[in-house]
Amino acid sequence: MSDNQIISSNPLVREANAMVPVYGQLPFVPERAFGCDIYTNDGRCILDLYGGHAVAALGYSHPKQIKIITDQCGKLLFQSNVVALDIRAQAAEKLINITPKELNRVFFVNSGAEANENALRMACMASGRKKILAITHGFHGRTAAAAAITWNAERWYGFAEKPFEVDFIARDDIESAKRMINDDIAAVIFEPVQGVAGGYDLSTKFIRALRKLTKAHGALLIADEVQSGMGRCGKFFAVDIHDVAPDILTSAKALGGGIPCGAVLCSEEVASSFGNGDLGTTFGGGPLAAAAIVATIDIINEENLLYNVCQSEVAIRKKCITGPIKKIQGKGLLLGLICDRPAVEVRDALLEQNILTGTSSDPNVIRILAPLILKSEHIDQLAKALKNITPLNN
Numbered sequence: 053m054s055d056n057q058i059i060s061s062n063p064l065v066r067e068a069n070a071m072v073p074v075y076g077q078l079p080f081v082p083e084r085a086f087g088c089d090i091y092t093n094d095g096r097c098i099l100d101l102y103g104g105h106a107v108a109a110l111g112y113s114h115p116k117q118i119k120i121i122t123d124q125c126g127k128l129l130f131q132s133n134v135v136a137l138d139i140r141a142q143a144a145e146k147l148i149n150i151t152p153k154e155l156n157r158v159f160f161v162n163s164g165a166e167a168n169e170n171a172l173r174m175a176c177m178a179s180g181r182k183k184i185l186a187i188t189h190g191f192h193g194r195t196a197a198a199a200a201i202t203w204n205a206e207r208w209y210g211f212a213e214k215p216f217e218v219d220f221i222a223r224d225d226i227e228s229a230k231r232m233i234n235d236d237i238a239a240v241i242f243e244p245v246q247g248v249a250g251g252y253d254l255s256t257k258f259i260r261a262l263r264k265l266t267k268a269h270g271a272l273l274i275a276d277e278v279q280s281g282m283g284r285c286g287k288f289f290a291v292d293i294h295d296v297a298p299d300i301l302t303s304a305k306a307l308g309g310g311i312p313c314g315a316v317l318c319s320e321e322v323a324s325s326f327g328n329g330d331l332g333t334t335f336g337g338g339p340l341a342a343a344a345i346v347a348t349i350d351i352i353n354e355e356n357l358l359y360n361v362c363q364s365e366v367a368i369r370k371k372c373i374t375g376p377i378k379k380i381q382g383k384g385l386l387l388g389l390i391c392d393r394p395a396v397e398v399r400d401a402l403l404e405q406n407i408l409t410g411t412s413s414d415p416n417v418i419r420i421l422a423p424l425i426l427k428s429e430h431i432d433q434l435a436k437a438l439k440n441i442t443p444l445n446n
């Protein structure tokens with residue numbers, strides 16, 4: 053630290069002094085959290101409807117989650133994929149059980165972008181083709197290949213790396229899909245509900261058309277469920293809402309409920325294209341991550357959280373079109389609340405009332421990515437806070 057930098061006990065100041073300045077940070081410092089509540093270092097209690105970018109599916113300090121994770125820490129913190137582990141086998145089996153039945157192989161990684169990188173690599177290797185189609189407004193991560201398939205990559209990263217040929221199908225435009233999907237395409241990648249774009253749910257017709265067209269042309273269909281998956285949309289994976297089985301599905305974020313991890317699921321047929329050494333990672337599928345995955349899946353099932361997500365969506369749609377909110381899009385607890393003014397103003401006005409929401413790449417949409425354990429009183433709290441914000445046309 054240079055001499056002229058402020059010496060402060062405030063983590064906001066210390067991080068600003070010590071870290072690469074790439075995050076616009078919110079004006080509070082969490083110290084601990086329980087359920088859906090974050091307690092700050094200055095005594096505030098903030099209702100977290102953003103869940104750490106859709107990660108905290110089980111909320112915070114869930115006793116069973118903590119027990120499974122800490123037990124694993126005490127037993128075996130790490131071993132790589134060079135050895136087989138009971139906890140990794142459990143995580144793989146449980147994950148296969150909750151995905152469409154056509155997907156019965158797993159490759160563990162560490163994050164969403166890494167899951168997508170591997171999915172693309174797998175699609176190119178399995179198909180022997182190099183052209184990828186993505187969907188306009190999609191977001192897939194920040195590594196080079198993931199950036200290449202992210203809509204408007206230049207805007208996000210200042211450059212557009214394209215390690216392979218990439219083109220974009222206009223979202224929900226079946227005619228555009230028909231024109232673009234041909235025998236040169238290795239894969240089409242899509243988010244069933246576009247998260248960063250503000251909880252925009254692609255239509256069933258469009259998703260089914262992608263499935264039909266990719267099959268007809270020998271291309272693979274990749275569902276990026278990094279944000280929409282693990283129960284967030286009311287089913288374990290959002291493709292189930294549309295009764296569509298992709299060839300490859302990527303998962304991360306809520307998968308470990310807060311412990312970093314990711315997974316690529318694929319069909320037996322796709323998996324059969326690979327042999328020893330074709331893919332690899334040091335940390336992916338480590339015992340701690342595997343235990344976290346087991347905890348997430350078990351708790352979602354035991355506490356019937358998928359049902360809770362569906363009920364929560366109904367209640368939010370009923371109660372929260374009020375104040376600055378004109379319309380709601382999305383599924384389950386991946387919702388985009390369309391505002392009558394810049395979303396950032398609504399986000400800030402809610403934060404002043406101790407409710408945390410997120411913005412999105414759509415300047416008028418705030419995102420709800422609440423823990424799946426959300427309760428009806430939290431929804432009432434949100435509705436009340438929104439009512440306190442005067443609509444613009446009043």
Ligand code: PLP
Nearest residue numbers: 163164165191192193247278279
């Ligand atoms: N895919 C989707 C749909 C995402 O929303 C994100 C992150 O927001 C990613 C991929 C990248 O995940 P990660 O930040 O874990 O690399």
